[in-house]
Amino acid sequence: xxxPRISASSYSNxxxxxxxxxxxxxxxxxxxxxxxxxxxxAELLMKDRVDAALVPVIASQFIEGVRLIPDICVGAKxxxxxxxxxxxxxxxADVRSVALDTSSRTSVVLTKIIFREFLxxxxxxxxxxxxxxxMLSASDAALLIGDPALALSEPTASAGGPxxxxxxxxxxxxxxxxxxxxxxxxMTRRDRVAIDFAAARDEGLSHLEEIAANYRTDIGLSNDALxxxxxxxxxxxxxxxxxxxxxxxxxxxxxxxxxxKRVPFDFLDI
Numbered sequence: 401x402x403x404p405r406i407s408a409s410s411y412s413n414x415x416x417x418x419x420x421x422x423x424x425x426x427x428x429x430x431x432x433x434x435x436x437x438x439x440x441x442a443e444l445l446m447k448d449r450v451d452a453a454l455v456p457v458i459a460s461q462f463i464e465g466v467r468l469i470p471d472i473c474v475g476a477k478x479x480x481x482x483x484x485x486x487x488x489x490x491x492x493a494d495v496r497s498v499a500l501d502t503s504s505r506t507s508v509v510l511t512k513i514i515f516r517e518f519l520x521x522x523x524x525x526x527x528x529x530x531x532x533x534x535m536l537s538a539s540d541a542a543l544l545i546g547d548p549a550l551a552l553s554e555p556t557a558s559a560g561g562p563x564x565x566x567x568x569x570x571x572x573x574x575x576x577x578x579x580x581x582x583x584x585x586x587m588t589r590r591d592r593v594a595i596d597f598a599a600a601r602d603e604g605l606s607h608l609e610e611i612a613a614n615y616r617t618d619i620g621l622s623n624d625a626l627x628x629x630x631x632x633x634x635x636x637x638x639x640x641x642x643x644x645x646x647x648x649x650x651x652x653x654x655x656x657x658x659x660x661k662r663v664p665f666d667f668l669d670i
Contacts, residue, residue, distance in 0.1 A: 403430050404595055407441040408454035409503075410434040411546040412615040412626065413474050413482055413634050414584070416604035417454060417597070419611060424603045430595065436546070437503040438584060445587060452588040452595065456506035457646060459587065461659045467668040469586035472597050475635045475642050477580040480570035481553040482629070483507050486532060487541045487565045492519060499528035499535035499542045506583055509658045510569055510649065511543050516656050518576040532564075547619050550629065579645030582638060588668060601636050 406421065408414050418434070420426040435441065438456050445453040446463045454474070460466055483504075487495060498515075500508050515522055528535045528542070532552065535542035544552065552566055570581045586597050604611070612626035619626065635642065654662040 404451040405431045406452045407433040407444045407450045409438040410436055415611045417601050419604035419607055420600035426600055439503055451590055452586055452593050454584055454586050456504045456584050457582050458506040458509055461663045465589045466587050467666045469597050470667045471638055472586055472601050473582045473638050474584040475582040476570035477635050478574050479568050479633055481633050482550040483545050483569045484549045485541050485567040486544055488536050489565055490540055495523050495540040497524040497539040499526055499539040501530040501543050501545050502527050504545050507545050509653050513652050514572055517652055551619050580642035582642050582646040
């Protein structure tokens with residue numbers, strides 16, 4: 401019998417959820433596929449090529465027969481740092497065009513909701529590869545996600561050039577709604593998955609020092625900064641205000657016709 405096959409993005413914020421499968425007590429018990437783009441995991445789940453995947457929450461609205469693994473997530477109560485809009489100094493009110501990193505459909509939809517619902521206007525959108533220089537050369541703002549966004553999470557200035565401003569999407573969401581946000585969850589199309597994802601999460605969270613060391617060089621942040629990010633900014637469990645934020649997000653996505661319709665959640669009985 402083949403081991404379960406799972407998929408997740410390789411960003412640092414997913415590392416505590418997959419550490420157990422790569423290095424811990426679940427090593428060798430599953431086949432795991434890692435890719436930079438969360439959208440890739442959603443594609444694998446939609447094509448029924450994996451038993452479970454850590455995917456953007458918007459996927460719950462368009463993958464047929466999908467079930468959510470309860471409670472476990474990649475989310476934020478206040479500030480996420482790794483999903484942001486970046487400008488060359490402009491305020492968001494002055495943005496007229498946005499380059500979208502399409503690696504996560506959840507973040508793209510959230511960006512459009514923020515402009516339409518909260519800022520009251522809609523800029524021109526264009527899809528772009530996650531290269532901040534190229535994105536800002538053709539657009540007023542850029543949506544950046546994952547570790548490239550984390551590396552820019554503090555304002556920086558280039559020598560002789562304009563200040564780069566970052567606008568944290570979870571922080572903007574909290575500002576306008578008072579709620580937390582859920583970006584991704586484990587999902588499956590099976591009736592049963594023989595994996596304890598909660599225990600795997602807890603094991604990963606007990607190894608943040610090792611995880612930070614793995615990503616420190618690539619991201620360019622110190623161990624302490626990465627540990628703070630993984631332990632303080634990212635939430636791996638869903639509290640009531642995050643759940644309310646998820647519900648509001650999907651309702652707004654439907655009302656702005658960013659999804660076809662609001663599909664009720666189907667949680668896996670574990």
